[in-house]
Amino acid sequence: MKEIGIALLGLGNVGLGTYRILADHAKDIERRLGARVRVRHVLVRNTGRSRPEDVPASLITHDMKTILDDKEVAVVVELMGGLSPAREYLEQAIASGRHVVTANKALLSAHGEAIYSKALARGVDVHFEGAVCGGIPIIRTLREALASDRVESLTGIVNGTTNFILSAMANEGASYADALRRAQELGYAEADPTLDVSGMDAAQKLCLLASLAFSARVSPESILVEGITSLTPADISHGREAGYVLKLLATARRAPEGLDVRVHPAFIPAASPLADVSSAFNAVLLQSAALGASLYSGRGAGALPTGSAVVSDIIDTCRNLLAGVSGRLPLPCPPHVHDVPLLPSGARRGPVYLRFSVSDEPGVLGRIASVLGEKGVSINSVLQRPPRPEDAHATIVVFTHDTREADVVAAVQWIDSLRSTRAPTQVIRIEEGPGVLLASR
């Protein structure tokens, strides 16, 4: 039987998951592919570290040259993370005619175009299903299954760590710090978890999705990105009282003036299918012209879910190689992507949740209401909480009607400058339109 040699760069969470799936499913893979996939090298940073017994020590190396010099290696699979040396190694692999697979969304969102262009010129495959939503086949869906359709919007929960943290805070009363620590232990978090909690990892993934869904060039630096670090258990419970669930949402949608692309926490109705997506599960809800609403969900992080996407990519690459049709799928680089106008965040219209921390004195609610009115922010409902013994201030929560975001920002700036305001106001957008509902038409 024909054998195809591959090299894994990285043997961490995803690298080990990938290695084990290749080993455990070897017979199935052989049957499906008509060839055997053989791991010839595993590149790591620290060769002195003890490794799991099922990975032969003879495979471990720290020398990329050994891999590049091995003519039997046809596919290089990058699962190291970070920008450098991951970029150099991938580009060296491409330059030497190797097909590449990666799960590195940080690298692709920063340097994807350069990497894809080199691969196009060299006629080699680049696959990256593991880079977005772990095991959910969302890249394949956009790149292949929906090649026929016109995506109008996509709304997703695309970061497992933050969804794990918010679920643990909401459902178990866990503290933020404890939930983050557990997400790290379970192998969901990035090596630098700031990328997760700041919303940056979700933004990197969203930009990859947007490039495929809208043929648009979008970078995390050009869009609104807010993370989960300022969210409190009180926000979660105030939202719940009003029938909402708090999620970190990644959204990209067509608007007449351009694309509206952003990542931020949002309250969504408990009836939204995204509200039920808990723990390290991810989901993407697509609205497209021909298919209508479609929902993709599953485990978005972790060794085996992500490893399953990586192994599928390896199999696809090998299939193309065996059929002599490598370089068949479009990559999100010119001529397949172009610049599009992006909507400024202040242009959003929608309801918002505002939590004011104020001194407990007469007239405060009236002053807040009058500033909101002055700025054209219309109040839908109000909750007032007396100060708890452990708090130095009272809490007023306002749910607004549809409002222009720029007006909310102006009102909050004004209110935060009042003497009676004791802490910066918490602003959380409420999303309840078709983007978060399955049956939109």
Ligand SMILES: NC(=O)C1=CN([C@@H]2O[C@H](COP(=O)(O)OP(=O)(O)OC[C@H]3O[C@@H](n4cnc5c(N)ncnc54)[C@H](OP(=O)(O)O)[C@@H]3O)[C@@H](O)[C@H]2O)C=CC1
């Ligand atoms: N964890 C997850 O759930 C998911 C992760 N990803 C992405 O997959 C990639 C890997 O993530 P993960 O497995 O969690 O990361 P880990 O930190 O667990 O593993 C990284 C691996 O790469 C090796 N490595 C790092 N730098 C170098 C270097 N300079 N030279 C050689 N080897 C190096 C490390 O070697 P050593 O063992 O010696 O330290 C380690 O084996 C990242 O791009 C991440 O964003 C994507 C989807 C989900």
Ligand SMILES: N[C@@H](CC=O)C(=O)O
């Ligand atoms: N850190 C990421 C891992 C998968 O992409 C996440 O938590 O989603």
Ligand code: NA
């Ligand atoms: Na995926």
